Amino acid sequence: MKLWKKNIHLDEKIENYTVGTDYLLDNKLLKYDCLASIAHAKMLHKINILTEDEKNSLIAELETIIRLHEKGEFNIQKSDEDCHTAIENHLTEKLGEAGKKIHTARSRNDQVLTALRLYYLDNLDRIQSQIHQFQKTLKQKSRVFDGIKIPGFTHTRKAMVTSVDVWVTAFRDAMTDNLKFLKYVKKIVSQSPLGTGAGYGIPLKTDRQFTSDLLGFQKPQKNPIYTQNSRGKFEALVLSLLSTIMFDLNKMASDLILFSMPGLDFFKLPDEFTTGSSIMPQKKNPDVMEIMRGNYHKVLSLEMRVKSMMSNLIMGYHRDFQLFKEAVMEAFDVTCDSLNIADHVMGSLSVNQDVCEQHIDDEVCATEKVYRLVEKGIPFRDAYRTIAEEFHRGK
């Protein structure tokens, strides 16, 4: 039975269309919803809505649900719509009155927001650990590859001399900036929505600071209208972070694809990392890097989806917002997988030092030649023109 059920049965086609796969996605949220409900029960007891016994039985049953769900023994049915309903129904069935009281002082709107934000925060922590691990690998590799010269490129043409450790460290520094972004996003997301109801508060004196603290949020999000308005906005921020991380991996993948191309061959992936062709027997293809490159666009499109979907709408909840859930979940999964693989690939990367050295030719050293003249006191632009003419004549 749905939370809002009156005496009318929802048309089945309509139900299938509106619920979609949402009840399945909610398997990722169920734990967080139970944790939030436990905090909420404690608060309801504090403000004398629940008795001590009711509170304790609710907590016990909610913990049971978490365990059952972990073992695959608590299922969310399509007819439940979502995990929130499945849980409330279960509580009412098991506990009677106490179950009917658990929804006091909240709406499904703030309840969903709370579970989502707890899920986001957990996943942001997961991303953070993965970035730390990736940076550790990059640091090791920059030592291993220290001082190995390769040509740096501009305009997809060899430009000047650089070295592999500088290339590796570029991604480590990129991740350092990303960690700062992540820290900001966590700060913003870490505002407790619980108790803002459907965006217009609850006509009852509650203790929002209490649940915020219990759930580990930095603070309650005070304004209930802004709380609803930030649905979509906060998701968009999370997605901006994820697409930023994926952009750095897109760049790394693009470099690796070109720089392991026969003819350049600076880098080498283990044979177990490359795939073949069904028709061309000689091929070793960098598919893993191509999928990583492509996945940037997947995450980017999910960011755009939320940012366009949330627009041109007035205050308050709209059911369109349900669709944000899939977008963020997909993006978290793709980004986590990609960081994992980026770490795996970089950890296994080797450098063809001989090949790299052969590529450090006259052209790549042209700028250094200019600076040898500069050191002799020739103004830069004159030195530049002198060397440019040399090259021009040489051709």
Place this chain on the structure above:
Amino acid sequence: MKLWKKNIHLDEKIENYTVGTDYLLDNKLLKYDCLASIAHAKMLHKINILTEDEKNSLIAELETIIRLHEKGEFNIQKSDEDCHTAIENHLTEKLGEAGKKIHTARSRNDQVLTALRLYYLDNLDRIQSQIHQFQKTLKQKSRVFDGIKIPGFTHTRKAMVTSVDVWVTAFRDAMTDNLKFLKYVKKIVSQSPLGTGAGYGIPLKTDRQFTSDLLGFQKPQKNPIYTQNSRGKFEALVLSLLSTIMFDLNKMASDLILFSMPGLDFFKLPDEFTTGSSIMPQKKNPDVMEIMRGNYHKVLSLEMRVKSMMSNLIMGYHRDFQLFKEAVMEAFDVTCDSLNIADHVMGSLSVNQDVCEQHIDDEVCATEKVYRLVEKGIPFRDAYRTIAEEFHRGK
């Protein structure tokens, strides 16, 4: 065993990341791949690569695979990578030599393209039928609602008198334009890629016209490089069509949401089509229309995904292209479901005629007043100013 397998085992993490859910998505393609392989076998027989017996046994076995798959008895394993490999492995196991010959004169690149285009064409036909059905419903409804006056809006404000049948017919006309777009997209997609190999042809004399005809394509796509370059481009076209259709549904949904809002109330959805609130007992919410409105953005983001993912890459296949598959499949499913629901909703829509009439007030009729003056010979701009002053004074 993969088609390109040499003596190296692909790293498991890498395999999981690159294959992703692709082998599951391929359940939608398997039938089309078998059909294409049947046509291909006939062609190989025609050019004397296959004996009559080999051809016949291949055709029989491919038909068996289709039947087994329909009954859920033919599964694509992750280690197969995709349906193409699962099928070739099955054929080789069952038929030996003949199985090893089926991949002659094609690459997995053109094989995948062929299966995908057959899948697209089938789904475009499905969309076409749904549009026809939707238009039928719209036609009926425009008769039922004929002449019921409602205010037309500009700038989200009542503007001039219009009628419900004109509103309904607007969507019918929109769908007529969409059908023309669909016809163009089908024409473009209906080019057979089979026989272009990996984008550089097959070093063997084949008969591409023959397989093109057998598979019902309008013609073979002649240039093998363009054939590969059109991967992504054709998907983007399909997605442009789907997002165009979804845009019209987004508009329809936006109209229905506002015009069934208490206070305007022109339209009424059956109670079985609306949902309630977990906290507000009085609510009847148009969730189905909101999901439809939101789904436009889902399809739009899938279009953008392909259009950004396919960019900045040189000629020929890149593994990134595998990710197009999920995007197009999701978009087809969402659009088909949405058209289906749009038809269901419009078929059940009723109009509150009394309410509509009450909204036809002085303001809405202001322009008609202007034209009554125009008919008396007063220049339009003077008539306009006369009526404008009336309104201005009246306020």
Place this chain on the structure above:
Amino acid sequence: MKLWKKNIHLDEKIENYTVGTDYLLDNKLLKYDCLASIAHAKMLHKINILTEDEKNSLIAELETIIRLHEKGEFNIQKSDEDCHTAIENHLTEKLGEAGKKIHTARSRNDQVLTALRLYYLDNLDRIQSQIHQFQKTLKQKSRVFDGIKIPGFTHTRKAMVTSVDVWVTAFRDAMTDNLKFLKYVKKIVSQSPLGTGAGYGIPLKTDRQFTSDLLGFQKPQKNPIYTQNSRGKFEALVLSLLSTIMFDLNKMASDLILFSMPGLDFFKLPDEFTTGSSIMPQKKNPDVMEIMRGNYHKVLSLEMRVKSMMSNLIMGYHRDFQLFKEAVMEAFDVTCDSLNIADHVMGSLSVNQDVCEQHIDDEVCATEKVYRLVEKGIPFRDAYRTIAEEFHRGK
């Protein structure tokens, strides 16, 4: 004076913000608006709103405006808001009564739509001619480069042998498909909106077929609500076409950038087409191709702008739609310039035949080796494995 001006002065800041640069963009529309007004005047005479004299004086004055504007002597002021107002004000000033009558039986909404569509159709013709010219160049070049072998690539690695003429022809075929898309878009855009007013018709008997014919539209767009709803939708279609064309140029540019990279060097652009570096004296950079590659994304983002801007809004005009104008105009200009340059570049391209030949090595010919075995009767998959082992051992 604005068309809708009553006794209130629009706040200046608000005016600046809402009008923006729209009055400047309207310089591209002014001619079309005059042509549409001429047709409209003829219709108003036909239905007896204008006398013969009024009609003639209006036509004469409108033709004068076109001539003045061409000479830079007719300016649209910010206080006019747009070209439509500037024109009506001018007519009223010059002709009195007749000027005040010209706006009979139309709204600025259908008036703008008419001018825009005439502008689109003209620009679509311009694009069409440029594509024809580009295809001519491609045809010539495919003859010049006929049979020059180059390696085809998959996964950014050399794959199989192809030839320069096949590469050139790929873009010619791409443009042929684009021309079909263009034809469809022209057909859709070629629906006359004139006479649909603000989306709810005109309370006067008019002759829409007459103006449609005079202006060269294929037919009047019958449903006035759909006419307004198609604002944005038709723009999005035009932009889909333009981004599709730009995608092919993005691919061509990507190929040219990589294949003219020292080390591959298949292609050569004239020195006058490349640019240098401020620090590296040896560099010859393919900037022109990079700008072309980047411009795909400019057009793509303009397409997305319209497609997201037009969403989640109810029927009828909204001022947001004004912003479509800039998007389409920018996209037309970029696409026209890019086609022009693509033609210029391809016309000047030369091939380093010697270098190309050196790249046709054993690896690139591996598939051909497989097929030599196939011709001897060895099943494809066995032949493939034989050659694959050869390569594997050789490494």
Place this chain on the structure above:
Amino acid sequence: MKLWKKNIHLDEKIENYTVGTDYLLDNKLLKYDCLASIAHAKMLHKINILTEDEKNSLIAELETIIRLHEKGEFNIQKSDEDCHTAIENHLTEKLGEAGKKIHTARSRNDQVLTALRLYYLDNLDRIQSQIHQFQKTLKQKSRVFDGIKIPGFTHTRKAMVTSVDVWVTAFRDAMTDNLKFLKYVKKIVSQSPLGTGAGYGIPLKTDRQFTSDLLGFQKPQKNPIYTQNSRGKFEALVLSLLSTIMFDLNKMASDLILFSMPGLDFFKLPDEFTTGSSIMPQKKNPDVMEIMRGNYHKVLSLEMRVKSMMSNLIMGYHRDFQLFKEAVMEAFDVTCDSLNIADHVMGSLSVNQDVCEQHIDDEVCATEKVYRLVEKGIPFRDAYRTIAEEFHRGK
């Protein structure tokens, strides 16, 4: 003369296409480029490349250029390509040797990056001030409107009671979160690129900390490859911030458009803020809010442009990156204008208190009724069902 000019004249068409309007956009950068060059000259003097006299004359001349440019007397020609070239040419012409030395120890790549980031930081400060001003207005207005009840909406339907001050404060809180985002973006952007050359350092001992400090950056961006890789990435971050701000304005505009619609009428904009219709004399349209709503999509599309344009490319500069400039500049201008107007509109907003009160009806108070029962000890879900039945029967 271009900085990289050898003996070849760039083809004129190619030049027009590649330079585009970039030399005009550079008018916004010229001042920052001069300031960066002054700091650079001081550093070159510190490391003994420039004499005291050379340094002083360069500084004096660069300050002169800033002054001339402010007065419109220093123009960047298309043939200069950009402001950097125009400046270096001017310096060389005026100062000879010293001018030819100014480009020592930098490339145009890091030079452009430096000027751009200084421009971004200045504009971020401008945005910050505007947000502060907007928040001040919102604070005042929340006091003026304190306690005026209006219905809050969910699903575009009246839901529960809220008040105008809560609505106003929602946007103030939104801006507070945005200020935190802005602070993060400033921190990231405030990394000095000067001295990283073309992404591969300068073969000369320089003092990057010195110029970083002189220019007020928080620190030098250490890794030269990451410095180039962050072109696009940092722009994307700036654009994410701007689109986030614009999203809040899009929401505010959407609210104002609907809630000032005749029939709801909670809010009233001064007549000087609304515009009329060319055909409907009664109309007062909220065009300013519609343009604001639409401008969110403009900024969003510019964000997407950069995020898709910068993808799938290897390390180092590509000329495509030039196109980021226009995108960021347009977005800054639109966002600044919009914040300015948002402040102007909110400062002038009035509330129709009588109308608001009439809208606080039984339906809007249904949830409060539920909570009166909850206060009497009835479990929430039972109380909810009791009130729901009342409404159901009442209909």
